Amino acid sequence: MNKKDIQKIINENDVVVFMKGTKDFPACGFSAIVVQIFKQLNIEFKDLDVLKDQELRQNIKEFSNWPTLPQVYIKQKFIGGSDIIREMYDTQELQKLFAAV
Numbered sequence: 001m002n003k004k005d006i007q008k009i010i011n012e013n014d015v016v017v018f019m020k021g022t023k024d025f026p027a028c029g030f031s032a033i034v035v036q037i038f039k040q041l042n043i044e045f046k047d048l049d050v051l052k053d054q055e056l057r058q059n060i061k062e063f064s065n066w067p068t069l070p071q072v073y074i075k076q077k078f079i080g081g082s083d084i085i086r087e088m089y090d091t092q093e094l095q096k097l098f099a100a101v
Contacts, residue, residue, distance in 0.1 A: 001048075001056035003063050010073050015045035018060045019070035023047040030082040031070045037089045043098060 010016050017034055021027030023045065026035050038045055050057035050069055057069075064071055064078050072079045074097065079085065088094035 001053055001059065003059050006056070006060060006063050009046065009048065010076055013046040013073075014075055015043060016048065016073040017045050017070050018048050018050055018056070018073075020049070020051050022049050027051055028069075030068075033082040034070050034072060034085050037085055037094070041089075041095065041098065 015038070017023070017031075017038075019026065019028075019031035019034065021031055023035050023039075026032035027049075035047075048056065050060065060069075060071055061067055066078070066081070068081050070081055072081070072085055079088075085094065088097070
């Protein structure tokens with residue numbers, strides 16, 4: 001998947017998670033943390049498995065200028081990875097963000 005396709009998916013979905021595995025079967029602990037938090041908050045999101053597309057895996061890192069996965073986009077804005085999502089959840093910032101949407 002090229003960078004133009006990545007931008008299109010981000011534009012068309014309110015919440016996108018580029019991750020290892022899927023929302024039903026996360027393939028790493030960091031991706032599982034994001035999935036667990038979003039499921040707990042009943043947040044629908046588009047998941048893209050970078051393990052099935054090596055071009056996507058490389059291009060998303062360049063696109064966001066962020067070296068690790070998962071990567072979370074909310075309302076077309078890059079938020080960060082699992083550590084940032086967990087911190088935002090713990091401080092209620094994530095819940096406030098979705099309440100405002």
